[in-house]
Amino acid sequence: QQQVKQSPQSLIVQKGGISIINCAYENTAFDYFPWYQQFPGKGPALLIAIRPDVSEKKEGRFTISFNKSAKQFSLHIMDSQPGDSATYFCAASSRGFGNEKLTFGTGTRLTIIP
Amino acid sequence: EPEVTQTPSHQVTQMGQEVILRCVPISNHLYFYWYRQILGQKVEFLVSFYNNEISEKSEIFDDQFSVERPDGSNFTLKIRSTKLEDSAMYFCASRRTATTNEKLFFGSGTQLSVL
Numbered sequence: 700q701q702q703v704k705q706s707p708q709s710l711i712v713q714k715g716g717i718s719i720i721n722c723a724y725e726n727t728a729f730d731y732f733p734w735y736q737q738f739p740g741k742g743p744a745l746l747i748a749i750r751p752d753v754s755e756k757k758e759g760r761f762t763i764s765f766n767k768s769a770k771q772f773s774l775h776i777m778d779s780q781p782g783d784s785a786t787y788f789c790a791a792s793s794r795g796f797g798n799e800k801l802t803f804g805t806g807t808r809l810t811i812i813p
Numbered sequence: 814e815p816e817v818t819q820t821p822s823h824q825v826t827q828m829g830q831e832v833i834l835r836c837v838p839i840s841n842h843l844y845f846y847w848y849r850q851i852l853g854q855k856v857e858f859l860v861s862f863y864n865n866e867i868s869e870k871s872e873i874f875d876d877q878f879s880v881e882r883p884d885g886s887n888f889t890l891k892i893r894s895t896k897l898e899d900s901a902m903y904f905c906a907s908r909r910t911a912t913t914n915e916k917l918f919f920g921s922g923t924q925l926s927v928l
Contacts, residue, residue, distance in 0.1 A: 735856075735919075740921065740922075741921050742906075742919030742921050742922050743856060745916050745918075788855065788856060799844065799846075799861060799917075800846070800861055800871070801856075802858070803855045803857070805855045
């Protein structure tokens with residue numbers, strides 16, 4: 700019940716296209732859903748996050764769509780660029796005090812080709 | 814942007830040896846974490862630490878693991894007797910508060926190889 704399932708495992712998108720990565724969770728106590736971007740040899744870096752009181756959050760080219768009833772959320776990268784090539788992790792946590800651990804998805808390796 | 818600093822970047826050790834992984838969290842942060850990532854797998858939570866105490870730990874964090882904040886700046890993870898399966902990238906992370914949407918900052922990691 701603590702798992703976060705992420706798909707696809709890898710994704711190749713043409714430059715300028717839309718990259719879409721999906722995640723699903725089971726634990727209804729999760730109330731914070733961040734996406735992390737990781738470049739080789741670096742730690743994960745927060746990209747964008749959403750709480751379940753909204754269905755969509757947009758920051759620049761990055762959008763999270765959230766479907767509470769389906770317990771799914773997705774990351775959309777518009778106008779994908781070669782610099783977006785990285786591994787993307789969805790995550791979830793229940794943000795009670797002293798319990799801020801993140802449960803990560805298995806990651807999606809995104810490659811943007813010219 | 815402020816950074817979490819981890820040393821060393823790579824550590825090679827023999828099975829059964831003790832290792833200490835070091836982290837310098839961002840200076841005004843109060844909540845500290847260790848995560849690990851086995852090659853090709855997801856990032857996994859190990860332990861959270863606040864006010865000089867462990868606040869939560871995962872089932873991975875057994876008696877072989879310990880954490881310490883020996884002074885006002887360092888945060889360490891010790892593995893007492895390393896096993897082959899401890900080989901992974903270990904990430905330290907910190908955040909200023911535990912309030913909603915407070916950003917969690919990760920370091921670049923220490924790649925631990927147990928031979």
